[in-house]
Amino acid sequence: MRHSLPIAPQFYVTAPQPCPYLDGRMERKLFTALQGDGAEKLNNALSQQGFRRSQNVLYRPSCADCSACLSARIKVADFAPTKSQKRVLKRNRDLTRSASSPWATEAQYALFRDYLDSRHATGGMADMDLFEFAAMVEETPIRTRLIEYRIGDAAKDDTYEGLRAVSLTDVLGDGLSMVYSFFAPERMKSSVGTYLILDHVQIARELGLPYVYLGYWVPGSDKMGYKANFKGVEIFRNGAWETLHDPDDYTAEVNPMSVSPIAEQVARIELPDS
16 A cells, blocks of 8 residues: 655745835745645644735745844734724724625625725736636635625625725634735725724634734834734744834844844744644
8 A cells, every 4th residue: 555645845935026015125935835635734833923825825024134024913802992993993884794705706806906006006916807816815725704894784785886895814723814905995084994904803702713813014114004003913023922012113124144044944934733
């Protein structure tokens, strides 16, 4: 009888390209494929070590001379909304939430295009067509949900006009991971992006999950600064999660000596069942 041994994940590094967060810097990512029967365990284990999912890939920044990007999550037990965030909840109380399996629709894509054209017209996703959008939503080997926010009764309105925000969200063993969110440009005044995070904290509470994973917080980047506005935020730094204190105490480090060699970074990754 032929026996086959389980194959350990193989890690690779992308070629350097311009950083989308800090001007004048180059970014590089450490990544591995997310596939097979162990995909769920691998995603859980690596998410707890600062990795993020994009379709069938898990990645983490691994820049040659910069360690500014820090994975961030909200510890639900320590979260309490500020007065400003309570006002955000009130301004968006006309929205109704519904969750479904990750299946892309034309209404979602139309909203996605409006969002990109308004906020990220020159970004990496600017040319994404409907088929690429569907791949982003549907190509997932793990437990993923599409959470839609509509005006009024979500069950009765599946048109573009009723759709106001969408979040592609992974359900991890210890929390919710907000993979990608987008919303109607006119909802910017009501801070709907903040509202989506606040609502995910509520969903995590309802499910008894301790964390909401937000992606990367980058000191010095206006695009990512809002993530430091939530009480209970933790960041993954030097191989461990720590409470984010005063954001001004963190700097966008630029020093090749502050970044471990790739081989050392990979050696420190704790794989499931290892």
